[in-house]
Structure formats: C-alpha cells, structure tokens
Amino acid sequence: MAFRVSISTFGKSLRVRRVANVSAPLANASPFLRTGWAARPPGTNNGHGFRFTPACFITSDAFLSRLAKGKAETDDTHYHHPASVLPDSAEQLSLLVKDPDQPENSKVLRVAIIGAPNAGKSTLSNQLLGRKVFAVSKKVHTTRARALGVLTEDDTQIILLDTPGLTTPTKVKRHQLEKSLLEDPWNTVKEAGLVVVMVDVSDKWACNKLDFEVLKCLTQHPDVPAVLVLNKVDLLKSKSRLLEITADLTCGVVNGRKLQVRRVIKPPWAERRTDREARTSGSGDEEKPGGDVADGEGSEALSGLSKEQLRALKTQQGWAHFKDVFMVSAVDGEDVETLKRYLVVGAKPGSWQYHSDVLTDQTPEEICTNTVREKLLEYLPKEVPYTMTQAIDLWHDRENGELDIAVKLYVKKESHMKMVIGQAGQMVARIAREAGDDLSTVFLREVKLRLSVKVKN
Ligand SMILES: Nc1nc2c(ncn2[C@@H]2O[C@H](COP(=O)(O)OP(=O)(O)O)[C@@H](O)[C@H]2O)c(=O)[nH]1
Ligand SMILES: [Mg+2]
Missing domain, CATH: 3.30.300.20 (K homology (KH) domain)
Structure with a gap:
C-alpha cells in the first residue's frame, strides 16, 4: 500500500487517497496533482515534459509552468561529477579565491538551510552536493559552525549555507557551545535568496509547531522567500499525518493560497495512545522547540524583535508565507533530486561567486x-x-x-x-x-x- 497525496486546488480541497498499486497511472489524477508519492517508478516521465520522482511536493503554479517548459527536466546525459576537496590547505584556499569560470547567462542562488538541531540539514546538503562534506549524526550540535557547499551545474551555481541548529543563549551555556552558534544562522538568512526550513516529521515536538528560533528567524527576514521541507518521511508510519503537519506548520496557507485539510477523526483508543506518548516522550538529546522565550534578553537582542513580537510568536504554530512545501527523505537521492531541480529553476541571473571546482569553503x-x-x-x-x-x-x-x-x-x-x-x-x-x-x-x-x-x- 502506498499513499498518494493529491491537491485538487489549494482553494478547494486537499485529499489523501490510498492507492493499491504503487505504479498506478496518473492519467485520471486531478490536473493540479503535483506529484505522486511512489506513484510512479523513479524518474518516469509523465508525458508532459518533466519527470516524477518519489518525492512528494506541493508547489506553486509558477514553478510548475517553468518546469513544464522543460527547464528543470532531469537529463541523465548531463550528469555532473560533484567537485571534490583538495587535500592541500594552501591549494584549497587558492581555489576558493580563484576567479569563477563565469559562463554566459550565469545564474546563482544562495540557500540558507535552517531548522532545529537534528532536522537533517547537513544530510540534505550532502545529498544535494553529491558528496559528504558536512558531518551528520543523531546527536544534537554535530554542526558547530556554519559552512557552505557549492553546487555548480551548467550555467547555475547554488550556494548551500549549512547552519548549526538554531539555538538559544541558555542552550549554548548548558551544552558549552561556541557563541558563534547564536549569531551564524541569523546572518546566514540575511544573505540568502531562499530559506529552506527543515522539519523532522518523526519528531513529535517539531511536528506540531515550528521551532521558536525558526519562527523568529522568518519573522525577522520576511522578504526572503522560504520553503518548508518536511524531512524523514520514511520514518512516518501514517503518511496522511503529513497533511496535518503541513496544515499546522503553514497555518493552512501556502504561496498565498488557503489549504483545506480535513482532519482524520481518530478512534478513542488512538487518542489515548497519543496522550500517553506525549507524556512519556522527551528524554535524552531532544531539544524541545518553543521553550526558551524566557531566554528573553538574549533572544530579543539577537533577533531585533520586540518583546511583544516574541510573545506573539510563542503562540504561533506555523508560518503562513511559505512559497512551497516539500516532503522528502533526505537520505534518499531521488527525493532530493526533486528539490535540487527546484533550486536550479529558482536561481536568478547573477555572477557565480566561486569557481566551479569548489565544493565547500571548509579547509x-x-x-x-x-x-x-x-x-x-x-x-x-x-x-x-x-x-x-x-x-x-x-x-x-x-x-x-x-x-x-x-x-x-x-x-x-x-x-x-x-x-x-x-x-x-x-x-x-x-x-x-x-x-x-x-x-x-x-x-x-x-x-x-x-x-x-x-x-x-
Ligand atoms: N531515517 C532518516 N534519517 C535521517 C533523514 N535525514 C537525516 N537523518 C538522520 O538524522 C540525523 C540528523 O541529521 P543531520 O543532517 O546531522 O541533522 P542536522 O543537525 O539538522 O544537520 C542523522 O542521524 C541522519 O542520518 C531521513 O530522511 N531519514
Ligand atoms: Mg548539521
């Protein structure tokens, strides 16, 4: 059994259907059906000029029309070997400052990947880059400094800004972390052309509400377009939950349009279990979102938001200004390919910032x-x-x-x-x-x- 998520239209209804056959044809699907979760084998062309991958995403018409024009078509003949890192520090440094091999009509996009620790930001960056340049682990604060990865394909350069998880002064003190962890993500977003907000859907805490630090970041930079990436969908048993999570974390609005998600009415025994789970969960490494407004002065000073704004954010569940929503498993190359195409299409005319041989700015x-x-x-x-x-x-x-x-x-x-x-x-x-x-x-x-x-x- 697989689930197919279909959207008739954002304005009308959003449905989840159970489909018996994972390769069920999409011919009878709504014209607004964006892509099917495992609805087709990876890379199958839908006959309209672009390919479906197992990633499931909800997206804007503008993006789709650009895709339909063929710009974002996956073409295996144009496979690029990812760049690598020179093992000699001096050589790596001179590569970093080398003049970019600027093509005609060059395009560029700086992408800040933000989210709570453990959301899968570094995993996603590695998968997008095609090499493992960022450390990944189950423990929080594996990434301790921001670093960038460079993805160059044809005339387009995507600069991925991998950030440490957004954290607070209290947690920095508690975990003896570097102070730079507090400032880096804020600065990163300021410099970005697109913010990718990652949420771990297998984390009960993260699903109900956007991380408070993330909300602060988005509120402070409302002009930078943001997309929501629901990650680790492979760990979610009930895929229909994804729609509820999407509705919660977007306040029911994506790209200015209202979503309508009918909630599943749970049987009483299921409700009881959810209550129990909520009471017993939350040990170990987890960092619960939202709990640190009492962090007060630090938060306010760093974010530039007033006390009133911070208080209002504490009760805010999601962000109503996401341009798009993706549902992926960052460990799955096929899923991430969809997101990669999206970033390439979203790049704007502009000069490359690095030579195409650069993979990362880390030594x-x-x-x-x-x-x-x-x-x-x-x-x-x-x-x-x-x-x-x-x-x-x-x-x-x-x-x-x-x-x-x-x-x-x-x-x-x-x-x-x-x-x-x-x-x-x-x-x-x-x-x-x-x-x-x-x-x-x-x-x-x-x-x-x-x-x-x-x-x-
Ligand atoms: N099952 C599963 N695990 C994932 C996925 N993405 C990341 N992880 C795991 O989640 C943990 C945290 O990932 P990491 O990229 O370090 O998170 P970050 O702190 O946000 O950079 C690691 O153990 C990853 O292997 C996913 O899509 N599915
Ligand atoms: Mg990381």
Missing part, C-alpha cells in the same frame, strides 16, 4: 576534524565527544597519491579514554576506518587515518 583539516567528531558522536555517549579536543599531528600527501593523516584525541578522563579505545582497541580502530573511508570520498584518494588517545585535563 581539508576542518573536514577531517568534523568527520572524526561525527564518528565519536555516533559511537560514544555524548559526554565523551562533547568534552574532547583534537589535534592533527601529521598530514602527508604521499607520492603514490595516498594521504597519511594522524590525529591525536584528547579526553578529559581516564574512563573516557577507555571508552574511546574500546575492547582490544576495536572502537578507535572502527572510528579511524570509517572516518578514513569518508575522507577518501571527499579528497578522491586513499586516506590512511591513524588516531591516538591521550588524557589532558
């Missing part, structure tokens, strides 16, 4: 440190990686093309050292192997990564 060393940190976060209890530091001892580009890297990991306690090393050194060996493999795909060469651990108070 090779930063990528290495972040990759190792990602594995530490993945495999160790959070207090260990949160209190660890790293130092690169050796960085050697061999004549045979291999890259030799040695990293020293400094832990705070003897007990942490034992955990990092693991039984018979298995943990540290695994982290080195997996981080080395990831780095090989970024630097496009064999990477030999060695890790050693030391206690340093």
Whole structure:
C-alpha cells in the first residue's frame, strides 16, 4: 500500500487517497496533482515534459509552468561529477579565491538551510552536493559552525549555507557551545535568496509547531522567500499525518493560497495512545522547540524583535508565507533530486561567486576534524565527544597519491579514554576506518587515518 497525496486546488480541497498499486497511472489524477508519492517508478516521465520522482511536493503554479517548459527536466546525459576537496590547505584556499569560470547567462542562488538541531540539514546538503562534506549524526550540535557547499551545474551555481541548529543563549551555556552558534544562522538568512526550513516529521515536538528560533528567524527576514521541507518521511508510519503537519506548520496557507485539510477523526483508543506518548516522550538529546522565550534578553537582542513580537510568536504554530512545501527523505537521492531541480529553476541571473571546482569553503583539516567528531558522536555517549579536543599531528600527501593523516584525541578522563579505545582497541580502530573511508570520498584518494588517545585535563 502506498499513499498518494493529491491537491485538487489549494482553494478547494486537499485529499489523501490510498492507492493499491504503487505504479498506478496518473492519467485520471486531478490536473493540479503535483506529484505522486511512489506513484510512479523513479524518474518516469509523465508525458508532459518533466519527470516524477518519489518525492512528494506541493508547489506553486509558477514553478510548475517553468518546469513544464522543460527547464528543470532531469537529463541523465548531463550528469555532473560533484567537485571534490583538495587535500592541500594552501591549494584549497587558492581555489576558493580563484576567479569563477563565469559562463554566459550565469545564474546563482544562495540557500540558507535552517531548522532545529537534528532536522537533517547537513544530510540534505550532502545529498544535494553529491558528496559528504558536512558531518551528520543523531546527536544534537554535530554542526558547530556554519559552512557552505557549492553546487555548480551548467550555467547555475547554488550556494548551500549549512547552519548549526538554531539555538538559544541558555542552550549554548548548558551544552558549552561556541557563541558563534547564536549569531551564524541569523546572518546566514540575511544573505540568502531562499530559506529552506527543515522539519523532522518523526519528531513529535517539531511536528506540531515550528521551532521558536525558526519562527523568529522568518519573522525577522520576511522578504526572503522560504520553503518548508518536511524531512524523514520514511520514518512516518501514517503518511496522511503529513497533511496535518503541513496544515499546522503553514497555518493552512501556502504561496498565498488557503489549504483545506480535513482532519482524520481518530478512534478513542488512538487518542489515548497519543496522550500517553506525549507524556512519556522527551528524554535524552531532544531539544524541545518553543521553550526558551524566557531566554528573553538574549533572544530579543539577537533577533531585533520586540518583546511583544516574541510573545506573539510563542503562540504561533506555523508560518503562513511559505512559497512551497516539500516532503522528502533526505537520505534518499531521488527525493532530493526533486528539490535540487527546484533550486536550479529558482536561481536568478547573477555572477557565480566561486569557481566551479569548489565544493565547500571548509579547509581539508576542518573536514577531517568534523568527520572524526561525527564518528565519536555516533559511537560514544555524548559526554565523551562533547568534552574532547583534537589535534592533527601529521598530514602527508604521499607520492603514490595516498594521504597519511594522524590525529591525536584528547579526553578529559581516564574512563573516557577507555571508552574511546574500546575492547582490544576495536572502537578507535572502527572510528579511524570509517572516518578514513569518508575522507577518501571527499579528497578522491586513499586516506590512511591513524588516531591516538591521550588524557589532558
Ligand atoms: N531515517 C532518516 N534519517 C535521517 C533523514 N535525514 C537525516 N537523518 C538522520 O538524522 C540525523 C540528523 O541529521 P543531520 O543532517 O546531522 O541533522 P542536522 O543537525 O539538522 O544537520 C542523522 O542521524 C541522519 O542520518 C531521513 O530522511 N531519514
Ligand atoms: Mg548539521
């Protein structure tokens, strides 16, 4: 069984239908049907000049008409190999400042990806770029500084601004985070041509209400167009929930048009379970949205919004000015392709900002440190990686093309050292192997990564 989401029109009704056959033809679908969730095999042409992918999105007529003209057609013959990162810092730096290889009719779009920690922002950026340049993990605050990724295709350059999750002064203090985490996302949005707001639909807290920090950001920059990306749809058992989530997070309005979503009337037992879930959830790493208005002065000072505006935002559930809504699984390349086409179509005439060989503005060393940190976060209890530091001892580009890297990991306690090393050194060996493999795909060469651990108070 699969679900197909169909929109007759934003003004009239929004329906969810259960379709028995995942490859059911779309011929009898409403002319306003945007795309079918698994309605067709990936990449199947619908006969109108553009392809359906399994991603499900609700979008504007203007965008669709541009798509229908063929601009955004997926064409496998124009596959671009993603750029890579030069393993030599100086070379990478000179590439970053190299004059862009400006084509005629160049187009550009700066995209700020914002959202609560763990929404999948870095996963989406990596998938869009075609290489894993940003660290990803289940633990919050994996991304600690903003960085950009550059996607260059034909005459279009998309600059992706991956941000740390929007956070508050209280959380920065609590988690001993860098102060820059507070300012970076705000500045990033200011510089963007499009804001992508990511929401994890598998997170019960995030689904009911937009993150307070996100709302503040959007309110402060109302002139920057924003789209909503509902992520991790693969984890949502009841796909019909997506429509309710969309209605909540958009205040029922998308691109100036009213949505009408009929809520599913739940049987009493289902309601009871939802109550129970709400009471018992919310432990561990989660950061609940909305709870930090008492953060007061910090928030106000940073956002430039008045106390009254902040108070009003606290009760605001969604943002009524999203241009479009996408429902994707960022881990799925096909889903993300749809979003990528959308960004390419949305790029405006303008000069490229980077040479087409640039993939990211991170230094090779930063990528290495972040990759190792990602594995530490993945495999160790959070207090260990949160209190660890790293130092690169050796960085050697061999004549045979291999890259030799040695990293020293400094832990705070003897007990942490034992955990990092693991039984018979298995943990540290695994982290080195997996981080080395990831780095090989970024630097496009064999990477030999060695890790050693030391206690340093
Ligand atoms: N199942 C599933 N997991 C996802 C998806 N997108 C991201 N994740 C996972 O969610 C976690 C947080 O992702 P990350 O990109 O680091 O989130 P960020 O903090 O917003 O940058 C990681 O464990 C990802 O593998 C998705 O579409 N489906
Ligand atoms: Mg991230």
